[in-house]
Amino acid sequence: MIPTLRHLNNVEPGMFRGEGCWHLKIDYKPALIKPGVPELLDILIFKDRESICGAIGRHQPPLGFKPESRAAFFKFTESNNFNAIILNKPFALDPVTVKKPWGEEIWFSGIEERGVSSSNGIPINFLIEIFGEFLGCSKPPILLKILAPNPEPNLGDLYFELHEKKTEVYVVTDINIESWPNGTGQIRLGFNDREIQIQGTREKFIEKYLSSVENYQRCRNKIDSKVDRMKASFGLSEDEIIEAALYRTFLSEIDKDTINDERMLRKEMNRFTKLHEVKIGDAIKVEPYIPHSLQHGVRVVEFQTPHYERYIISFGQKVITQDHWDTKAALMKAEISEAKIEQPKKLDAFQDMVADFQEFNVTRVVLPSGSELKIEEKGYCLIMGISGETKLGSNRVIKEKSYFVPPTVSLIMTNETESESCFLIARENHSDNK
Secondary structure, X not given: OOOEXXXXXXXXXXXXXXXXXXXXXXXXXXXXXXXOOOEEEEEEEEEOOOOEEEEEEOOOOOOOOOOOOHHHXXXXXXHOOOEEEEOOOOEEOEOEEEEEOOEEEEEOOOEEOOEEOEEOOEEHHHHHHHHHHHHOOOOOOOEEEEEEEOOOOOOOOOOEEEOOOOOEEEEEEEEOOOOXXXXXXXXXXXXXXXXXXXXOOHHHHHHHHHHHHHHHHHHHHHHHHHHHHHHHHOOOOOOOOOOHHHHHHHHHOOOHHHHHHHHHHHHHHHOOEEEEEEOOOOEEEEOOOOOEEXXXXXXXXXXXXXXXXXXXXXXXXXXXXXXXXXXXXXXXXXOOOOOOXXXXXXXXXXXXXXXXXXXXXXXXXXXXXXXXXXXXXXXXXXXXXXXXXXXXXXXXXOOOOEEEEOOEEEEEEEOOOOOOEEEEEEEEOOOOOO
């Protein structure tokens, strides 16, 4: 028989000593997503010599049967509509796709009203808030996602924006050959040093650039208003994200003079900024206050702090998440300089430090055939496959497949294939490892 513990507000590892299976009820009050709906949840915990497993359900299971093995526990939870997971071993992160005007984001550890990632059917916010003490992660984890811009120029260019708190790093995984026939894509990062020198002072540069953005925005608003009316004629809402083909159809209905003005004003505005070339495998760090805009057709893996603030300086289509641009406020805070793309720092034969921010760091690992890497983690880490195949316990890390790794004394990653493999590891920075 499975013993039942009292109603609890949280679940802590110290409650469960020895091997066995336990049932408990918790008063779950969502904290990471607001507004969240409180609910009473049933939790099952199973421990043997190797594993600690957790399962979540919304009804009390029959407690007369007591599973004696991990396989029996998973069979029992599945038959009773519980979602179960092994809490002390790596587990796959199942992504959620969020549509954007410029393309889409694929979130692997996202926790937001617009979308929540999961693992084996359990939303990430449930895992963190209920089993956080087991997972070494009791707050929103490092945000891991893929940015997949539309391949069409301008339509697939991201917001030119900056952040006050958020730090992020991009690793380029694909470049659309139709967008960039020579295989070299671009990112808009920082400002054009030549224009800064011509204007002479920060204040004069901001004045000139702000004027060019405002001129472009007036034309942009004119086009966007016409597109909104055409959306309405199709029975679509003004803020509905539409396919590129339909957007092109709408633009073709707008007079050529207005379209030509938009292109000319956009070119004038963008001459104040700096485009940098990027290739597959390149890593780009983006610090706070650095304006940036990934360009069309450049697909990247992104790690960032889970902050959701930004200042939009400009955008080549309508912004649907807010009714204004933040150009003036952003420029008062921005680093007015030509940003540089730093090369990763070599750590050893297999590893490069791609980014080392105050809150987290990202390492790139390239394993030759037959090589292995030992991982020891005091806290959790996130692993994302870039190329090839690497064995991670009973899992296989392949391109764009991601795993959450709880604290571990020793975990070996092995390349058992005939080709080299590449993956990224993101870790929180703590005072004892900085």
